[in-house]
Amino acid sequence: MRRPSIRRAAAWLLLSISGCAPTAIPPAESATTPRPSVDIDRDQITQVSVINALMLGQYDGQLPIADLHQYGDFGVGTLDHLDGELIVLDGKAYQVRGDGAVLQVDPARSTPFVVITPFDQDGTFPCPKVDSLSALDAHLATALPQQNNFVAIRIEARVASITMRSVPRQEPPYRPLSEVAKGQSVWTRQKVSGTFIGIRSPSWVDGLNVPGTHWHFLSNDHTIGGHVLDCQIGEGQGQVRYDVCGDWHLKLSESTQFNALDIGRDLRRDLKRVESSRGPADESENAK
Amino acid sequence: MRRPSIRRAAAWLLLSISGCAPTAIPPAESATTPRPSVDIDRDQITQVSVINALMLGQYDGQLPIADLHQYGDFGVGTLDHLDGELIVLDGKAYQVRGDGAVLQVDPARSTPFVVITPFDQDGTFPCPKVDSLSALDAHLATALPQQNNFVAIRIEARVASITMRSVPRQEPPYRPLSEVAKGQSVWTRQKVSGTFIGIRSPSWVDGLNVPGTHWHFLSNDHTIGGHVLDCQIGEGQGQVRYDVCGDWHLKLSESTQFNALDIGRDLRRDLKRVESSRGPADESENAK
Numbered sequence: 001m002r003r004p005s006i007r008r009a010a011a012w013l014l015l016s017i018s019g020c021a022p023t024a025i026p027p028a029e030s031a032t033t034p035r036p037s038v039d040i041d042r043d044q045i046t047q048v049s050v051i052n053a054l055m056l057g058q059y060d061g062q063l064p065i066a067d068l069h070q071y072g073d074f075g076v077g078t079l080d081h082l083d084g085e086l087i088v089l090d091g092k093a094y095q096v097r098g099d100g101a102v103l104q105v106d107p108a109r110s111t112p113f114v115v116i117t118p119f120d121q122d123g124t125f126p127c128p129k130v131d132s133l134s135a136l137d138a139h140l141a142t143a144l145p146q147q148n149n150f151v152a153i154r155i156e157a158r159v160a161s162i163t164m165r166s167v168p169r170q171e172p173p174y175r176p177l178s179e180v181a182k183g184q185s186v187w188t189r190q191k192v193s194g195t196f197i198g199i200r201s202p203s204w205v206d207g208l209n210v211p212g213t214h215w216h217f218l219s220n221d222h223t224i225g226g227h228v229l230d231c232q233i234g235e236g237q238g239q240v241r242y243d244v245c246g247d248w249h250l251k252l253s254e255s256t257q258f259n260a261l262d263i264g265r266d267l268r269r270d271l272k273r274v275e276s277s278r279g280p281a282d283e284s285e286n287a288k
Numbered sequence: 289m290r291r292p293s294i295r296r297a298a299a300w301l302l303l304s305i306s307g308c309a310p311t312a313i314p315p316a317e318s319a320t321t322p323r324p325s326v327d328i329d330r331d332q333i334t335q336v337s338v339i340n341a342l343m344l345g346q347y348d349g350q351l352p353i354a355d356l357h358q359y360g361d362f363g364v365g366t367l368d369h370l371d372g373e374l375i376v377l378d379g380k381a382y383q384v385r386g387d388g389a390v391l392q393v394d395p396a397r398s399t400p401f402v403v404i405t406p407f408d409q410d411g412t413f414p415c416p417k418v419d420s421l422s423a424l425d426a427h428l429a430t431a432l433p434q435q436n437n438f439v440a441i442r443i444e445a446r447v448a449s450i451t452m453r454s455v456p457r458q459e460p461p462y463r464p465l466s467e468v469a470k471g472q473s474v475w476t477r478q479k480v481s482g483t484f485i486g487i488r489s490p491s492w493v494d495g496l497n498v499p500g501t502h503w504h505f506l507s508n509d510h511t512i513g514g515h516v517l518d519c520q521i522g523e524g525q526g527q528v529r530y531d532v533c534g535d536w537h538l539k540l541s542e543s544t545q546f547n548a549l550d551i552g553r554d555l556r557r558d559l560k561r562v563e564s565s566r567g568p569a570d571e572s573e574n575a576k
Contacts, residue, residue, distance in 0.1 A: 001410040145547065149547060203552050204338075204340075204496070252536060259435055259436045263490065264490075264492035
């Protein structure tokens with residue numbers, strides 16, 4: 001059973017005060033070498049809850065935003081009450097609200113679902129010219145053949161066009177995500193410079209995470225962001241950086257409510273619609 | 289990508305030497321409160337590799353036995369070369385060879401698959417009278433309804449009868465586990481006092497772990513052990529102790545070989561045969 005997390009925090013505090021914390025790393029300002037302040041295995045990708053719990057309407061926060069830094073500086077997820085898209089970039093947490101506004105997240109908020117890792121670059125290469133998000137994913141499947149590992153993918157790019165969405169805050173009793181997503185906002189922006197925050201999961205994570213790459217985007221000026229539905233990137237307009245993660249850590253609730261969920265239910269069709277649909281037109285496309 | 293684990297070991301060493309390790313816990317002799325020597329989250333259950341990789345013949349060791357104590361003191365698995373059944377009890381690692389002999393494991397050996405946790409008792413109750421392993425599992429499904437959490441289950445019991453198996457050491461090129469298991473040894477013993485080491489996984493771990501409870505057994509005198517296929521326990525002859533684990537940590541290889549595996553393949557039928565079959569007679573039973 002889960003013990004209060006105070007122990008770890010207290011141990012860390014004690015180490016800091018006593019001045020003998022060999023793993024303490026000062027906050028980095030560099031965009032390429034940010035480091036979280038707790039010594040987890042840097043090859044670890046941490047996930048709060050499982051995607052099917054979110055699909056089934058479990059939108060109550062499980063992990064405080066204030067604790068996110070313990071698990072990494074790079075990730076994607078959502079906020080309590082399904083209050084928009086969550087982006088963690090260079091150790092800072094951003095919320096893209098349902099209306100598209102981008103805000104830094106209050107540390108007092110929490111997340112019901114996030115996937116996060118310390119981004120330690122394993123390699124980099126130029127982003128190819130792509131006419132769609134699926135073309136980008138296809139290129140990366142070849143360029144990064146680690147199909148059974150998790151891969152954090154960071155692309156700094158100037159996009160010709162990008163289509164994003166976010167979802168409106170919900171209040172209990174919560175409806176399933178497939179219902180809520182029908183009310184999502186979708187918008188397209190041209191000629192934006194920013195960063196793609198991608199977490200690619202192996203195909204065998206069905207029900208637990210999103211198979212394939214879960215992409216969020218944040219513009220350099222932090223005014224534009226969201227869950228990416230499509231994009232176009234021109235020749236020489238981006239750089240891919242990646243981090244292969246061998247350790248997958250799932251933090252599961254031990255509540256009676258969580259244990260009552262039918263996690264094993266096949267929600268793949270609903271999930272695909274939630275993750276990649278632009279709206280009713282697309283859905284009829286999928287239904288064909 | 290995985291960094292050498294030296295950093296963590298060095299940090300620990302430094303903490304120990306400098307005498308300011310707030311989390312250092314002296315080795316416990318008590319059977320009910322053993323504690324591993326590294327401060328992982330004590331609610332974490334750690335798994336090396338995934339069961340489908342083992343099913344597909346990945347028997348090369350991934351984690352040294354010497355490092356097991358970092359992840360817990362209680363668990364089940366196998367040795368490199370699929371060299372028998374691995375039992376971790378009270379922080380000590382035991383091998384049950386294919387011929388049934390029980391040995392303490394050389395720390396220089398390694399494991400291709402293990403599931404291990406610090407056993408922190410959350411509760412205890414008397415073991416009911418059961419005429420079969422499936423009756424025991426059915427009882428525990430009711431007594432421990434946490435269907436979406438991992439549960440470590442420790443039963444100290446005097447069994448009326450217990451049927452176990454182990455598998456013979458393999459040499460490369462490795463055959464799939466479903467083939468190897470046909471050559472398993474099966475034996476039954478009466479009136480033995482010992483400990484059941486059980487890890488119960490949620491039903492949705494298909495392909496990644498063994499859904500249901502993976503049971504190993506070790507007699508009190510350490511002469512009898514193995515993977516449990518069946519048992520009978522009389523009235524008042526055992527005590528169940530359990531530990532609900534909310535954090536599931538998978539350590540995956542980042543090798544090209546691992547990444548080439550078709551982990552998502554449906555091997556459920558093969559796995560069921562490997563985990564619970566007593567031999568050819570049982571298999572024809574299953575085939576009906």
